[in-house]
Amino acid sequence: MSACRSRRTGRRRLVLFAAGAAAASLTLSACGEGTSGGSAQTRFVQGKNGIATVPKADRQPAPELSAETTTGTKKLSLADFKGKVIVVNVWGSWCGPCSAEAPNFAQVANETKSKGVQFLGINTRDTDKTPAVSFEEEHKIPYPSLYDPEGKLMLRFPKGSLNPQSVPSTLAIDRHGKIAARSLGPLTAADLHKMIDPLIAEK
Template structure:
């Protein structure tokens, strides 16, 4: 599996014996599935609109005003080490959600930055959580975590289902890696698409830590 791939679902051929109505239903479903794409190892491109209501920062970090933020979706399941985890349990903290894969070059590059900042901001009410995706075996993810001394848990999401839970028009993850910042009230506050340098990661976190 190489970098810079795209998740996609293609519409299947419809058997001739199906009725016209059934054929149209299946084709419509296939088209809808095909529209759910997620780029791997993205280049960081993103944009804002009146519908999404977020501001695209010059540093690549998109933000949303406090009164326009949407609630984060249900991000729960089993971690790479087999434990149960529900991100909602961290409400009251600033939560940094990093989408990554052990096979992704940019994820490897940013891993030391995330480990360092996670350790240094833990005492300030910041909780890091990973979402590991496109790794078929948990052992691939845990080897990555051990090698890069990742100090926080990651949900194991090989098919990318958790990323599709983000509400339409929100700052949703669109590439691997992507980083989502959730405020103390459980709302989506900021996003970065692509790898983050240490100073960029701190710049994403600092305003949310300062919020009352």
């Protein structure tokens, strides 16, 4: 084999290896990765359960989030729930892990509603509202979701904050409108309580 042919074969193998590595990294993610960037300066503590939390003094304000809901044309805003602990869940009807965690979200939303907790979904990458509404009906979701087919709301989270970076992602926002916790991936009911209960207890 000539030296040139040997070099070409080596380059082809390198390209195939790189492509395989990229495919593997995508497989390791949940349903899909968002385009929100993180920051090495984020002052969060990563828990063993995969839930990252921020000390109260270091929390950043949540951005303004406003859009039509999946079930209507009237706009709903994060600011509508000022003074409450807010749980924001990014999901899609096409996402298997989202479907798996949905009953847990419905359960905990009902359990914590009387304690001043408001759940709010962000439906993304569903190009039509119909499958999103069917998903909510199937899983008996008791709270509204903002319709965000292009993922624009995910981009509003500030750089260096606990921002949503995959589908599903879940954020917990304290009563002062600041981002307190985040999980990337599906959650159990127990996980949700670990995120929410400390914020309910805060003064």
